[in-house]
Amino acid sequence: MLVLGIETSCDETGVALYDTRRKLLGHALYSQVDMHRDYGGVVPELASRDHIRRVLPLVTQVLEQTNTSLETIDAIAYTQGPGLAGALLTGASISNALAFARNIPVLNIHHLEGHLLSPLLSDPAPDFPFVALLVSGGHTQLMHVKGIGQYKLLGETVDDAAGEAFDKTAKLLGLDYPGGKLLADLATQGQPGRFKLPRPMLNSDDLNFSFSGLKTAAALLINKQKANTQTRADIALAFEDAVTDVLVKKSIAALKITRLQQLVVAGGVGANSRLRQKLRHHLVGTGIAVFFPELEFCTDNGAMIALAGALRLQQLNEKPPGSDGSFTIKARWNLEDL
Ligand code: ATP
Ligand code: MG
Ligand code: FE
Numbered sequence: 599m600l601v602l603g604i605e606t607s608c609d610e611t612g613v614a615l616y617d618t619r620r621k622l623l624g625h626a627l628y629s630q631v632d633m634h635r636d637y638g639g640v641v642p643e644l645a646s647r648d649h650i651r652r653v654l655p656l657v658t659q660v661l662e663q664t665n666t667s668l669e670t671i672d673a674i675a676y677t678q679g680p681g682l683a684g685a686l687l688t689g690a691s692i693s694n695a696l697a698f699a700r701n702i703p704v705l706n707i708h709h710l711e712g713h714l715l716s717p718l719l720s721d722p723a724p725d726f727p728f729v730a731l732l733v734s735g736g737h738t739q740l741m742h743v744k745g746i747g748q749y750k751l752l753g754e755t756v757d758d759a760a761g762e763a764f765d766k767t768a769k770l771l772g773l774d775y776p777g778g779k780l781l782a783d784l785a786t787q788g789q790p791g792r793f794k795l796p797r798p799m800l801n802s803d804d805l806n807f808s809f810s811g812l813k814t815a816a817a818l819l820i821n822k823q824k825a826n827t828q829t830r831a832d833i834a835l836a837f838e839d840a841v842t843d844v845l846v847k848k849s850i851a852a853l854k855i856t857r858l859q860q861l862v863v864a865g866g867v868g869a870n871s872r873l874r875q876k877l878r879h880h881l882v883g884t885g886i887a888v889f890f891p892e893l894e895f896c897t898d899n900g901a902m903i904a905l906a907g908a909l910r911l912q913q914l915n916e917k918p919p920g921s922d923g924s925f926t927i928k929a930r931w932n933l934e935d936l
Contacts, residue, residue, distance in 0.1 A: 675907020
């Protein structure tokens with residue numbers, strides 16, 4: 599079965615084509631970051647207007663590059679939420695219009711389910727059940743994933759998401775938006791051990807996280823120090839070290855509690871190489887396998903939405919009816935409610 603995936607929850611327009619037999623056939627992505635950079639963050643109204651411009655050309659591009667005609671597509675999967683309401687409406691309306699015209703079903707996909715399943719686009723892929731560390735711009739959660747749609751929250755951030763803390767600290771360091779990757783690059787020039795930042799909730803008796811205090815500690819340090827390049831790199835490294843230490847320790851605690859043997863890391867911060875290195879290092883000899891998405895599928899993309907749609911479709915006993923053209927979006931949506 600051929601599933602077209604459409605992602606428009608925030609500032610990336612993603613389109614992909616996934617075949618349940620031949621896997622991912624093709625995908626295309628347009629990132630709006632250049633447009634939002636001048637504002638230091640995503641401007642919702644600009645985001646929705648730009649999605650309108652990008653979705654159909656990207657659909658055409660993916661169909662052409664995979665030599666596929668719209669007539670052969672069996673279903674359309676799109677991000678129904680959570681995300682920016684206007685941005686979500688764009689993908690929802692285009693997906694339902696296309697599906698209505700073709701009399702094929704739409705699959706309403708939860709954005710975080712897409713992130714969570716994105717390591718399944720890789721080979722080798724994890725098997726269910728596994729522990730998922732979801733670390734993105736808006737979320738930091740540990741999940742017990744029993745199967746498609748069976749997600750139990752083990753712990754989450756009580757304030758900022760890890761990616762948000764990366765971006766805010768990067769801004770304090772004078773880096774462009776979104777600064778997570780730039781901060782990580784700067785940290786590679788840092789001297790280990792020059793500064794030590796707190797590791798919030800490292801020893802709390804739960805699987806929750808907190809990153810806003812760490813960002814404040816970094817802010818105080820940045821204000822106190824002369825901001826030459828070396829010092830900024832040293833602070834970037836201290837920050838990255840603190841965040842990744844907490845993420846690693848809590849992930850390992852989640853594996854112990856659930857006694858599961860597989861860890862899946864997903865979301866934009868999952869692209870961080872220090873996090874990847876530390877997790878691999880700590881899991882050597884434990885028999886626990888760790889899985890990461892391909893770098894291009896860590897941040898928002900259409901492939902993870904097409905995949906989630908295809909897996910959902912396969913799970914159903916019969917093919918759902920074609921879209922009647924009506925739709926709702928869910929700007930706020932709890933993954934556990936699936
Ligand atoms: P959500 O999925 O929670 O709605 P989002 O879609 O904005 O949020 P993603 O696209 O998954 O989040 O990830 C973007 C985040 O990942 C940004 O905060 C970005 O700074 C961060 N990020 C990307 N690459 C890196 C990296 N190498 N190191 C640290 N952070 C990174
Ligand atoms: Mg984004
Ligand atoms: Fe995302």
